[in-house]
Amino acid sequence: MTTTKPTDTDFDLLSSDQTAGSTAEHSAAVQPDLKVLTHDWLSAIGEDPEREGLLKTPERVAKAWGFLTGGYTQTLTDVTNEAVFEAEGSEMVIVKDIEFYSMCEHHMLPFYGRAHIAYIPDGKILGLSKFARIVDLYARRLQVQERITTQIADAVLELLAPKGVAVLMEGVHLCMAMRGVQKQNSSTTTSAMRGLFKDDARTRAEFMSVVQGTLRSR
Ligand SMILES: Nc1nc2c(ncn2[C@@H]2O[C@H](COP(=O)(O)OP(=O)(O)OP(=O)(O)O)[C@@H](O)[C@H]2O)c(=O)[nH]1
Ligand SMILES: [Zn+2]
Numbered sequence: 001m002t003t004t005k006p007t008d009t010d011f012d013l014l015s016s017d018q019t020a021g022s023t024a025e026h027s028a029a030v031q032p033d034l035k036v037l038t039h040d041w042l043s044a045i046g047e048d049p050e051r052e053g054l055l056k057t058p059e060r061v062a063k064a065w066g067f068l069t070g071g072y073t074q075t076l077t078d079v080t081n082e083a084v085f086e087a088e089g090s091e092m093v094i095v096k097d098i099e100f101y102s103m104c105e106h107h108m109l110p111f112y113g114r115a116h117i118a119y120i121p122d123g124k125i126l127g128l129s130k131f132a133r134i135v136d137l138y139a140r141r142l143q144v145q146e147r148i149t150t151q152i153a154d155a156v157l158e159l160l161a162p163k164g165v166a167v168l169m170e171g172v173h174l175c176m177a178m179r180g181v182q183k184q185n186s187s188t189t190t191s192a193m194r195g196l197f198k199d200d201a202r203t204r205a206e207f208m209s210v211v212q213g214t215l216r217s218r
Contacts, residue, residue: 034062068103071140076155079137083127084159092203094118094210095131104175105142113171113187115149116211119156120163120196120203126156145171145190153192164196166207 038058042049049058096116104111115135138151153167168191177184196203 031059031062031066034065035059038062067140068101069141071137074137076134076137076159079133080126080130080159083130085125085127086123087121087125090121090163092118092120092206093125094207095128096211098132098135100135100139100148100169100171102139102141102143102145102148102171104173105144107175107179108142109173109175109178111143111145111171111173111175113169115152116166116168117152117156118164118166118197118207118210119160122161122163124160124162126160131156145169145173145188149190150192153194157194162195164198164200164203165192165194166197166204167192168208168211 035058038061039049042054042057047054049055094116095118096114098115098117099112100115101110101112103109117131117135134152134155135148138148138155149167149169152169153165156162156165156167168189170187170189172187176182176186193204197207198204
């Protein structure tokens with residue numbers, strides 16, 4: 001079994017690449033509309049969009065949302081860049097503690113947390129950083145946590161046709177913390193199991209024990 005934790009460098013590379021790539025193009029495309037809408041939104045909440053501190057806010061918001069929803073204009077092929085390699089062996093590979101940030105589709109407020117992905121290869125492996133890129137591809141949209149989880153599992157299945165895939169995500173939803181039921185300490189765990197992880201309890205247990213070790217140590 002191979003277990004990998006992405007390093008800080010992985011995430012640094014990830015953000016700089018994606019700011020420069022098609023996410024930036026998306027940002028440019030949505031900017032004019034979002035700038036106008038944000039100006040109106042500021043008025044609607046009783047603010048003065050013309051006061052000094054808010055003058056550049058519509059532009060900043062448009063840029064930020066271009067980034068936060070950059071997943072809409074990327075495809076699985078874009079983010080994995082054909083980094084699928086032939087490989088012997090069929091030991092479990094686990095990439096854990098991949099941070100994600102997403103926006104809930106019900107309130108357009110952030111939810112964030114960690115994703116853990118495991119697979120059992122069947123002749124093909126994927127470049128490790130690409131798992132983090134797949135997470136971002138689906139997280140940078142308006143989402144529900146359940147859908148991101150299944151989209152990641154199905155993406156790995158499509159790319160590698162492995163013997164099994166498991167995805168576990170833990171998320172904190174600000175729409176439950178800063179409004180609504182106002183529960184600051186609750187978190188949500190979602191999972192998607194495919195192939196051996198679904199059919200074989202021992203394989204699933206091996207994955208869960210590695211991931212839960214992480215949860216307990218926090
Ligand atoms: N299943 C799921 N629900 C989510 C997610 N993000 C937010 N929600 C929930 O979406 C639901 C929307 O419920 P509504 O009753 O239509 O909206 P609301 O009146 O704002 O609900 P409250 O949050 O309970 O105040 C809420 O229960 C949220 O907690 C998610 O990722 N998955
Ligand atoms: Zn919500």
